Every structure is written in C-alpha cells, then in structure tokens.
Amino acid sequence: MDATLLDTEWIWHPDWEDRGSNTAGRFVHFRKFITLEDVPSSEVKIQITADTKYQLYVNSMLIHTGPVKGDQHLWFYDELDIQPFLKPGRNHIAVRVLRFFHATKWATSFPRLPIPGLFVRTPGGQGLGLQSDGSWQAALDESTKLRIDQREDDFLHLYEDVDASKQRELSWVPAKPLGLPKSHGLAPPWVLSPRMIPFQTGESVGLEAIQNIKTGSSHHLELQGFHHLTAMLQFRFQRPDAAGSSIRITYSESYEDEPRFIPYLRCKGDRTDTSKKLLGPQDQYTFAGHAGAQAASSLAYNADAADAETFAPLHFRTFRFLTLDIDVVPDSDLIMSGLEITTTNYPLNVRGNFSVPSHPEEATYQTAWANSVRTLTNCMYDCYEDCPFYEQLQYAMDVRSSCLFTYAASGDDRMARQAIIQLHNGYRPGVGLLASRGPAHQLQIIPHFSLFWICTVADHFQHAGDATFTRQFLSTCDGILEAFARRIDPALGIVASDAAAVSSFWDFVDWTEEWRPMGIPPAARRTGYQTFTSFLYAYTLRAAAEVLAKLGRPSVAEEYLERAESAVRGTRAYCRVRNVFTDGLASTADHDQDFSQHNQIWAVLSGAVSGAEARDLLAHSILGVSTGTKTSGTFTKPSMAISFYTLRALSMAGGSLYDSAFHEFWNPWRSQLAQNLTTWCEDEQTTMSTQSQSLSQWVTELNDALFIQPNDEIALKAAEEQVDPSLVVKINHNVYTYDQFKPGLQYARSTTTSIQDKFSIILAWENPEKPDGVVAVLSKWRVKDKATGKETEKTNVILWEVKWIDGKRKLTGQTEVEAV
Template sequence: MDWLDITNWIWSPDFDDSVKPGQFVLFRKTFTLDKIPDGPVVLRVSADTRYRCCVNTRSVSFGPCKSYTERWFYEEVDISLNLVVGQNVISVQVLRFSPGALGSFSFTASPLPGLIVHCEVAPGLLLSGDSSWKSKTDASRKIVPRSEWNFALGPAFLGLSERVDGRLVDKGWELPDYDDSAWKHAVPSSMKATMLPVLEPWSLNPRPIPMLPEIESTFDTTLVAKGFGQAVEAWNELLRNQKTVELPAGSTFVVEVESKVLTTGFIRLLCSGDAAATINIVCAEAYERDMSTGLPRQKTIRSDYENGTLYGPEDTYTTHPGSNTYEPFWFRTFRYIRLTITTSESPLRIDAFNYRATHYPLVTTTSIEPSSSSGLKEIWDISCNTLRNCMHETYEDCPYYEQNQFVMDTRLMLLFTYNLSRDDRLARKTIDEFASSQLPNGLLQTTFPANTRTTSIPQFSLFWVFMIEDHYQYFNDKRLVKRSLGTIDRILNYFDAVIDHRGLVGRFPGGDVWAFVDWVGQWFRPGGMKNMCIPPTYNKHGAATYNSLIYVIALHSAARICALVGRKDTAAEYTARADNLNQRINEHCYDGMWYLDGPGVRDSPGLQDRSQHSQIFAVLSGAIAGDAAKELILRTFRTPGLARASFPMLFYAFRAAAKAGVYDELFPDLIQPWRQMLEDKLTTCKESDAMHRSDCHGWSATPIYEVIGELMGVTPPDTNATRPRIAPRVKLLENFKGSVVLKSARITVAWNETGILTVESDTDTDVDVVLGGKIENLFLKSGVAATLRI
C-alpha cells in the first residue's frame, strides 16, 4: 500500500491562518526504541509552506523543495543514524504564509496549512499524521511585515526578515525529554468531504533534486568594531579561534564582518548572559554611498568599508538569560554583515558567529587555465560564483532581493550550467515548472513558481522555446522535446494572434502586460513600471521591432525542433511565418543604415528610436546577413548614442558578433563591463549598469559561455548535426588550456605561443575542428592527443 493512502495531513488546532504575513508552528512526536533498527529508517515529510525537521535535535531535512500545489514535493531521508535507544523525538518547525498575504514571492501556499510525516521506524512502530503529534504556535518568532521594508532598496519581494524574542522561545523543545504537556494535540488538515470527489490541495511527488548541503563556514575577517578597545582583534579571535568576546553592560557595539566572496548561508550566533540584550543583524552585498543624504543610490568600490555604508534587510534578536542560539529560518545572502548589539544591565558574551553555506550541489567538471595576463580567470571566477549563488531549489534571478525564477534569466543560467556540469536535474525541474505554468492564452507565467499572479512579460515565454533546443543539443533527450511541442505551439500561436495590419508583432492585449525589453537608462519613463524598459515606439506606434525579431528567432528554433522529431509540416509552417515576418521587418523597420526600434520613426532625429537591441536581434533573426550584417554589428558597437544593451542582452550581442564574423574584433569591447566589475571589487556579476541594485544576478554570468563556447570554442552538435565542434579563437589568447565534458566525452583543448593546438578526448570521439576558416573532421582516440598547427 502506498504510504500516501495511510497518512494524513495534520495541523495545529485553533490556528488563525489570516495572520499576515505568516506564522511559525512547532510540532513534536516522541517514541521509544528498545534497539536501533538494523537497516535504513525512511522518513517522508512535507509541509505548507516551509519546514525544518530534526530528529533528536539534529536537522535531517529542510523543505519542501520549492514547487506549486499541483506538483508539491516531499523529502525522503534515512534517519537511522540519528536514532538512540530509549526516548526519541521528531521535531518540525513550520513557517506558514497566510494565503491572504503576499508572503515571499517564490513560496507557494495552498488554501490550507499542513504537515505530513510518515516513518516506519520499526515493525509495528509507524509514525504518521494523527493526534499523537503535539503542536504549538511559536510566539517568539515573527516575520517582519512589508510595511517596515526600506523601499530605497527596491521592491519588497523576499519578505523573510525576522524579529525574534528569545525570552519567549520554548527552550529545549527539540529535546526528547521536553515537557510538552501544555501543547495541543494536532488535528487533521483536509479538504476531503464525504461522497465528494475532492482531493487535498497538494499533489505530492518525490523531491526531484538533491538536498542542498549546509556546509560549516567561517567569516574571513572583521572590518569594523566599535565600542571598546582592541575590538577588531577580539572579534577576529572569535571568528577564527572561537575565543569568546565579552561586551560590557549598558553599551552599544557595532561590528562589521566580511566573507571574502558573496555567498548564501544560514548565519548562526551563539551568546550568553544574565539579562536581555538586543542584536540587530544587517546582511549586505556591498558598501555603498550613504543614502541618508537623500541622493540616489550609488555603488562604486564594493569593499570600501572606510567610506561606505551597509544597507539591507534587518533581523532582530532579543536574548534571554542563559545560553542563546539564534539562526534565521531562511538562508541569507551576504558578503558583509553588521551586528549592532545593545546590552542592558549585564554583560553579554559572544561565544560564536559563523554560518552554514548552502547552494545547489552542482559538481563542476569544467576547468580552464587562460593566459594569466588576460584577466579571464578572475572574470570566470566571479561568473561561476554568480551562478552558484543563483542556484538553490530553483534558479534565481538574484539571491539577495528576489529569489524569483524568471523565464528569460533562467534560459541563460541553464546554458551556463551545461557548460560547467553534466547535472541537468535542476534544469529539468525548471523546464517542467514553466511548462506547467502555461496560461489559457498560451503564455507561460513570467516568474514561476509564484505565490500570486504577476505581471506578464509576453516575450519571456519565447525563451522557453530556446531552453528546449538548448537542452537537446547538450543532452539529446528527444522525449523531453516531444512532450514540449504542444507548449511551444501555444506560445507561438499567442504571437501569431497579435500580428498587426503591417505584418509585425503589435501591441500585447490585456491590462496585466508589461512589454519589457531591457533595463536601458534611455527607456526609463514616468508613469509606473509598465512604461519602463520599453522602446518608446511601442507606445507611440503600437509595435517594437525587438518583439518581432525575437519571435522570428523563436520560430526558427521551433522549426528545427519540429524537424528533429519528424514534424516537417509544422517546421515548414514556422519557417514560412519567420520568413514572412522578416520581410515585413525590413519593409517597415529598416532605413538602410539602422534597424529602427519600431515602425513610423524613420524621421526621428539623430539616433533617437535606435538601439543596439534592434541591430543585435536583426542579425540573429536572419533579417540581415553577410557583409551587411558584419558592417551593421561593427557600426552598432562603434557608434555612441544608441540605446545600449545591458548585461543579459550582451549574451546575444556576443552571439550576433559571432554570427556576423566579427567576434574577435569586438570581444575586447564586449567583455569590458566584466573587467569593470573587477575594478569595482565585485565578487559576483551585477544586475545592470542602469541601476544600482543587485550585485549578484544570474543573467550576467555570460563569460562562462564565452570562455567555453567561443574562446575555447567547444560546443555540442547543432540540433541537426552529430559531431561536437571545436573552433578555438586562438588569436584572442596567447595560451589557453581547458577541459569540458560534452555528453560522454571529456574534451581538452590547449594551445600556446609555439603555435601548436592540441585536442584530446577521454573516449573515442568524432569532432569537427575549425581553424583558419577551414573545417577538419578528426577522430580522437581515447587518451591520444591530436596536434594541429595554428
């Protein structure tokens, strides 16, 4: 019998689910063992909205993995090593976001709260959802309401800051011998009704990705410490050698500590004293200009602690007499942390301050050794660290501000992942999630999973089409392709339905649409978010050239996908649509020199209504080709005054430069923004030059692809090809060595100043090598290097 057939969801009685934004609830279940079971003891657990499960005080599971109600996940863990002879306890802390509140944007909450646990500890000892569980609403821990967010930092997406009063903590509640007699017995949580075909809100599925490790880590150094003599040295002794710092009574102390690179983790503070003290914790990405002057937000040198100020969401902990351990429920993102500690009538001892780093456990199989003088290794490192911090249970636009999974952002992050590792489990989860989000009009939800309907960016759905072709090229999974065809067709038909009288993609219907293209300073307009980041021609003339161009590119991608699986008629239809649309673009949006940002603006003065975007995507769409495309792309990046592509769009600028045959000429200019990030002392790639917000944005990790796919030149076969392609750009680097795994082969490419290129594979492999414009098919015998003269 399936465990779900004999297990009930439970919850705490008299719980008020209307309290906003949410509450913490504690659950306990004790049991006795005469002996430790011989084999694995499998615990299955899930909750709505989030939980941490411990066995005899040791954390065994943190979840559920982010999802949506129609595919809600549960975790399955072996707890045998945590059991003891005698009394045992399973304790679960649950964060429940009220369905009437926004909560945290990427956490889905169903109409019902709930906890489900199943564990057959031993024959005859089954732990399941029933009234033997004890429960209590945690009065000590509160989620800080959005009204208290510092909106100078931007929108309040995450909503996970805490205010915890240690004096109200149920101390020892995770211990087996804790007295829970005053706690209430759990009750069923169910929507089922007699004689009605009603199911629970959650369709449970096993977690599809690994558990995220939590790795013990320490801060690197103390930068600022104010309040008593030798404070910096004392705090460094605490961080490095766990030497207690004692803070005198009746004073306030400010300490700022650093992690050498931006990271994500569960911070933990251990302290002790005889009276209540207040500890305020600010996690920050960077030091920045003081905002109290009323000047706009500005970040320059991120590590300038002598002149900069730390800003960020705040957690507050009030201590209780005795030993205290404070750890926020959700992980934090930080490079710097400021502690402001105010003691009362007794001293406070700080016994430890550290964290457990947590990220998706991606095993990187790619390595590079570029010329030391090129600076590419440093750019590679910050790009990899960016991607690492934007991978948890979903891909995230940024770990600090939002943790949202956007379609456009994620397409890039998936490609970057494929160039580092053969692990596509998180990618598959992402692809399936977006497919499941498809709306009646054919579009995918712009960000998903999400706890509410959000503004729709129609063009983002097209990037899901690219995801499908990308995945096939790297993993050859035709089954995934075939089950995606219906979703692709409905996406494309949405755009076909908005073709206007000029034959262009026209205005998107509906009041919930944002026709976002890119974070471009010239496109910031008054009138709210829906007027921002859009070429002005869209509102003036009912069309933006970019929208037609990106649709053409998606049609070509879909045509290749359909041809791959034998849908030739559909492929021909998509190709015909694309060819016709390119004709209309050239008719209405090209003046012989530039692709205009929309129709009806040929007489715009100067470079107004002209952008790098329209030129980039005209080349990628095939609207222009050959020498004309080459001249256009060179002109695009050598003419000041055009609306400039931001970091995610620079990925497509690199692709256009490669397609037009001018990659080598433009590479120094296109890579310059990442060199500037190093100058500004970033350890991750920032979101945009047009605004000073996120310092870690996954869509900006483009150099990962450039180093492997262009400089090293190793790419998987195109959709309709069979052999990997090796086309190193040997003119851009004096020497280089890199290794990447493509499908079943590890391919190593190296060259140096002697003019010799070596190519090697660890399995017998056919490859195409491109040098000097000539293609040579090579059979690489396992472990035997092929040598070519550059």
C-alpha cells in the same frame, strides 16, 4: 502523484488562524517522542513536507530544511534517512514549520496553498509510528514575526523579528488531522512529488567569536566575507541572566551611497569602500535570558538550550557583509560564543573551464571565470533564482542563460528539467502565455519570457536529446507561438503590442538606463509596435522548427520557418531606416532615441540580415565603425544580463567580428572586478554612484516613475522618496503644495492613462559642487480617460528644480507652461 501518498494524513495546529497583523506569516512547532530498545540496523526513511517551509530535527540535531518550493501544480517532498540520528531509548522528533499566510501579497517568492499542513510518512511499511496523525503535538510560536516593514525587502518577507522573552513556555496540544477528501476525484490540494534536484551541499566558513560584551553596552560591528555568500547562520550566546538584550543583523552586498530608489536603484561603486554605508534587510532577536530556557528546551532544536541562547534563521541569508548591532541591558552581561556560517548551494560539479593562455590578462580571465561560476551557484537553490539577495524568483528569460551556462560548466541538467516543468505549469491557456516566473505566489505575465521558455526547451533538447521529455511541451509551445501570431498586423506583417492587455501585461525588454523604470523602449508606447518582439518571435520559431524537424514533424517545422520569414520581412520593410533597424515603426521614429543595439543584434539572430550585411550592421552599431547608415543619435546598449546575445550575433555574422570584439567586450566585467565584485551584477547602473548619474537622467526616470509607468505602487514610492515635502508645483497660474500634489497624482493615475510621446531636455544646469540643479524639458504626451476612452494630446514645457537633501536628490519644484 503516487496514490499511496493519500494514505497519510496532513496535520496542523487546531487553533491556527491564517492571518495576523504586522507579519507575513507565523511559525508552528511540532514534536513526537518514540522509544526504541535498539536503533534499527537499516535505513529509517521518512517522507516529509510542509506548507510553506520546514526544518526537521532529530534529538536536537538539524537534519534538513525544505521542501523545494512548489505550487498548486507540483508540491515537493523530501525522503530522508534518520537512522544515523536515532538512539536507544527516548527519541525526540521535532519539526519547525514556517507558514506564510495565503491571502496576502507578501512573500511573492514562496507559493503556498489555501490550507496549511505538515505531512510525514514512512514509506515501505516501516514502523516507528512517525506518520503525521493526532499523536503528534503542536505549539504556536508567539515570539516571531516575519517582517513586512522593511523598505529593503519587497519580495521575501522571511526576515525574522524574534522577541524570545514573549514566550517563556509553550502550550503543547494534540495536532489536528486535516481530514481532507481522498475519493470521488477529490484529493488534498498538494500534488505531491519527490524532489527533482539533489540536496544542497555546504561548508563552514566560520568567523572568530566576539568575547565578553560588557554590561550596559552597545556594539556595532561590520564583518566582511571573502566573497558573496548564500549561507545558513547560527548566532550562539551564553544564556544571559536577564531578558532584554538584543542583536540586529543587517545583510549587505556592498558598501554604498544612499540608494536612488530603495530597494531597486542602488548607488554602488567599490564594494569594499568602508567610507560608505552598509544597507540591507535585517533580522532582529531579543534575548529571553534564563526565563526562556524551559520553552527553548522543550523545542529540542539545540541540545544545550538551558545554558545557551541561539538565533538561527530558518531560511538561508545572502550577503557579503554582515553588520551586527548588539545592545546589552544594564543588569546582564551578554557573551557571544560563536557565529556559525554554513554555505548552502546546489552541488554543481564544475567540469568546464575557460582559458586564454596566450593573453596577458589570463589571470583576470580566470578571476572572471570564478566570479561567473560563483554567480551561477549562488543563484541555484530551490530553483534558478534571480537573484538570491532580492527576489529568489525563477524568471523564464534568466533561466535560459542559467541553463546554458550550467550545461557548459558541468553538463548537469537536473535543475534545468525542473525549471522547464515549473515554468510550463504557469501556462495560462486563456491568453496563450506562461507566467513570467514560477513558482511564485503572485501571477506576472511578461509576454517575451514565454518565447524565451520555448528557446530553453529547444536548448535542452539539443543538449540532452531527450525526445520523450521534450514532446510533452510541444502543444504549449505551439499555443504560445499562436498567441503572438494573433497579434500580427496583417498590413505590416509584424507583431503589434497587445493594446487590450497593456494594463496587465509587462512588455519588458531590458534594464537599460534609457528605458527605465519599466525596461521598455519609448518607441513601443509611442508607435504600438516593438521591433524586438517580431525579432524574438522569428528567432523562437526557427529554434522550435529545428526541434520539430528532429522529432519527425517536418510539416509543422516548415510552417514555423515560413512564419519566421514573414515576420522578418515585415521588420525589413517597416522597422528600418536605411540599413539600421528602429525600436518601433520607422515612419515615426525619433532618431535621437529609437535606435538600440538590441534590435541590430536580434536582426542578425532572427535572420533578418546575414552575411556581409549583418557584419556591417554590427560593426556600425556595436563596434562604432562608421558606415554612413545612420545620421543622428546613439545606440542604446544592452544590459550585461542579456549581453550573451551580443556575442551570439557577432559569432553568427561570421568573419573576424567576434575575434576583433572579444577582448574589448569584457571591459564592463573588468570594471566590476576593479570595484571588487565577487559575483556579477546585471547592469552597469548598479556599479554607478549617485553623482555619476546625470541630473537629466534622474529627471527622466522620475517623470516616468510618477506619471507614465503603470504601477501605482512604484509611483507612490517615488513620490514619497524622491519628492521633497517642500515641493511647490506651478501650472500656468495655479500653485499646488506637496500635500495637494500627492492626492492629485493618485487621482490622475486612477482615472487616466498617460502615454509619453516625447520627453526632450531643452536646457540643464547642474550644480558644480553637488549633484542638483535645474532641468528644462519639452514634454509631449497623451492622456487617455479610463472611463470614456477619450484621448487628449498635451504639450508642456516643464522646469524641474532638484536639490541635494540628506544625501539624496529630491524634487523641490516644478513650473509648467501647459499649452491649451
């Protein structure tokens, strides 16, 4: 960090409390007045940042929203030239700061440090007295809550509930310098750095105004964009005479049926099917009327605040559809004068293109290319984001795909460099793994994602050839690979699941329907091994070895190649039935569910098979060519999010496989275009309506959510949303109600861990008139006592009774015969 940055104080409101009820945080307003005889003829630069987000205004003009999200390892500031916005005479500098409370689980997507603060500095000795100090004034926003009450929002908590009538005047006080230590090895907690990526760009995509909303009326409007957007919004109204009217804005990606599990499992089809519902997170604004004009004018966020009342969320919103619900009080008209929508995206200069000029579907491919570019750019804001509507988090596996597409589309590697650094900052030496995502307020570890990060480092070196940049990560790469090496079973030569960390790590592989809700192959839980892990480990070793060889470390590169070959030998010996690879140990494989395309693909990518053997394997598992290598079951298919690796394997296998599979491969994306998507979804389940999910799939998924997967919040949510209060559970001769079932479930989960060995559908009756019915299941599972470690095997036959209630499937009855 530049030591001169320590010369400037951080400031904050003296009466701040970093907590509050029913809100994820609060807003604080800052202002400063400067008087100029003349506007300087040269640049007037300021360096500015805040914890957590800020907006800078100069003379009622919005200059910038920042900073790029950071964390305790790296906190970004912006350097801005405000000279064009200054004027002779009195100038009003205003900063609006959003502070998320530190000691909460809310707003996972937005890291913040234990202390709030605003930092303003004039570099190079420029005057004007703009630096943050006690001459600034501060005021608390008493009108806005950051919503934590929405089922549609599990990650962001930046949707605003504003009651402007609650704050008719602001109490301005001198800002308090924080006086943080700056010597003897001590420093403020923010490790300041200039931003690493360019400023966002945008363009107006305005809609026509709604005129003359009459007295005492309610209006519901559904507005459709040309395509999926990430945009800043401003709703402008003539300031009403009286307070109390309100507007509620719902942000939606699609018209849809009632979700199976809010907010994660949606029931979407044609995105523009107006016979369905628009659902999503909401902002709400209650008007202050003329009584709020003084407070709004003192903020100077809008030059016409005395005559106009404006709602402008601080952070961008993601949507394709907007629902406006406007309620007007009886004693005041409400006149909407404008809705300004300004897109905001990373300034990606797309220089690449894609064309199949001789193919009859060339126009379809061009639309698909446009959707692909739009999906990428809408996921590029502060960092690579998965995804802007739900999480806005930078996940290591997704980053690799995003970086590779960015290189191909534009050659730009600036966000890629930032992503590699930010994820590297999440390294945990104690476990030898990275956080799965970063920056983030809550730590999550998905072991496989650390390997994908190494691949991203290797990809960047191949793209940019920057040895200096790459070398700084080599020790961490080695540490990660060593963490996986420690898990190798010496008798088998393959990577075992880390039993000691099973409760805190998430061994996620892919969002396939068969592996929901946790995205883990059933064989992993049952056998203690994931073939995918050994394949990905070997693949990553080979990628790292190639980089090390070019950086002058041939002996380490050779060691990595030997370790990779050892791992794939183990998979060939212990994870294969005939010529097909199983998801776990072959010796205990369930031939009905333990085969996936994933492991045939990664067998090729890792070097476990090659040449004609690889081509036969892929032809059988992906193209459906019969080779007699597998006698039962089907192959679990990858989600669209990781299908990139399918194409890589087809290409790597050689021959004509890639060309013969290419056009048919894109059928899932053609289906999305037919359903009027303008950006891609990550799996086919989000294109599926409620009725198209089989009852057996629904029961299997609910069983896992309630009893097997390790997250108690997911289980409780499933019990509340997918189990009807009329539930009756019968276990042998005992009968339980819903009110007994729910605490019983919580107690069982708190005292035991359940491992599902088999969940097999015996019989199913599905109602031909609506999507409910009865499913009979044979369940074999193990229950491990958390206190004693004692493990008990159980076998049950369970009858699941499901009814269609209020547009959703609900579990209404369970009859279990439990073998003792």
